[in-house]
Amino acid sequence: MADEAMFEAPVTVALTGASGAQYGLRLIDCLVAARHQVLVLISKAAHMVIATETDESLPSNPERLSEALRERSGAAPGQIRCFAREDWMAPVASGSGAPSAMVICPCSTGTLSAVATGASNNLIERAADVALKERRQLILVPRETPFSAIHLEHMLTLTRMGAVILPAAPGFYHRPQTLDDMIDFIVARILNQLGIAHALMPRWGEAT
Numbered sequence: 001m002a003d004e005a006m007f008e009a010p011v012t013v014a015l016t017g018a019s020g021a022q023y024g025l026r027l028i029d030c031l032v033a034a035r036h037q038v039l040v041l042i043s044k045a046a047h048m049v050i051a052t053e054t055d056e057s058l059p060s061n062p063e064r065l066s067e068a069l070r071e072r073s074g075a076a077p078g079q080i081r082c083f084a085r086e087d088w089m090a091p092v093a094s095g096s097g098a099p100s101a102m103v104i105c106p107c108s109t110g111t112l113s114a115v116a117t118g119a120s121n122n123l124i125e126r127a128a129d130v131a132l133k134e135r136r137q138l139i140l141v142p143r144e145t146p147f148s149a150i151h152l153e154h155m156l157t158l159t160r161m162g163a164v165i166l167p168a169a170p171g172f173y174h175r176p177q178t179l180d181d182m183i184d185f186i187v188a189r190i191l192n193q194l195g196i197a198h199a200l201m202p203r204w205g206e207a208t
């Protein structure tokens with residue numbers, strides 16, 4: 001049993017089936033390095049994307065997934081907790097148990113739509129619905145191109161409700177040399193939003 005007091009505030013991280021699984025996996029690693037507890041939700045489609053885009057194939061069983069993520073990120077026991085698609089008893093499913101911040105990274109247009117309309121048909125959608133109703137921090141990292149009017153309208157709806165739409169659109173002004181540099185560009189923006197210190201890259205106006 002983990003002593004949760006040894007971790008910084010928990011953050012919910014949901015990976016859905018948009019391209020860019022690397023962003024979500026790197027975010028988990030950075031939160032672990034910053035000593036936060038991470039509550040992880042991974043959709044079925046996200047598992048397919050992870051297998052397609054990375055050399056990793058993560059188990060779907062929540063306990064085995066927690067262990068696999070713990071091993072790859074060097075997390076302490078209990079620092080990463082994974083929950084199944086319909087685990088309605090998970091802390092994230094209720095305002096009384098959910099962390100104060102949730103990031104959906106990457107966010108598919110399907111999940112974007114479900115969150116904007118309050119579908120709550122799986123634990124990711126429910127956790128986001130809880131974040132919205134409780135006026136907590138919700139960051140969505142959509143990836144699609146081009147966007148349809150449906151996608152744009154859902155993003156506008158969500159931003160008006162207080163969610164942050166942080167598209168997976170890395171800049172080039174920091175002269176990225178590697179794929180990791182581009183991934184870190186987005187992850188740094190997410191950590192900035194969460195108010196979590198990092199050394200991934202200097203902020204604009206800071207010396208390099």
Ligand SMILES: Cc1cc2nc3c(=O)[nH]c(=O)nc-3n(C[C@H](O)[C@H](O)[C@H](O)COP(=O)(O)O)c2cc1C
Pocket residue numbers: 015016017018019043044045046048049052107108109110111143144
């Ligand atoms: C390899 C792969 C890449 C995909 N890329 C995207 C994408 O960039 N954006 C998107 O919205 N959907 C993408 N999809 C489709 C979603 O995975 C699909 O709509 C799925 O139903 C989303 O389910 P989820 O939101 O429950 O994860 C991709 C699917 C696969 C297999």
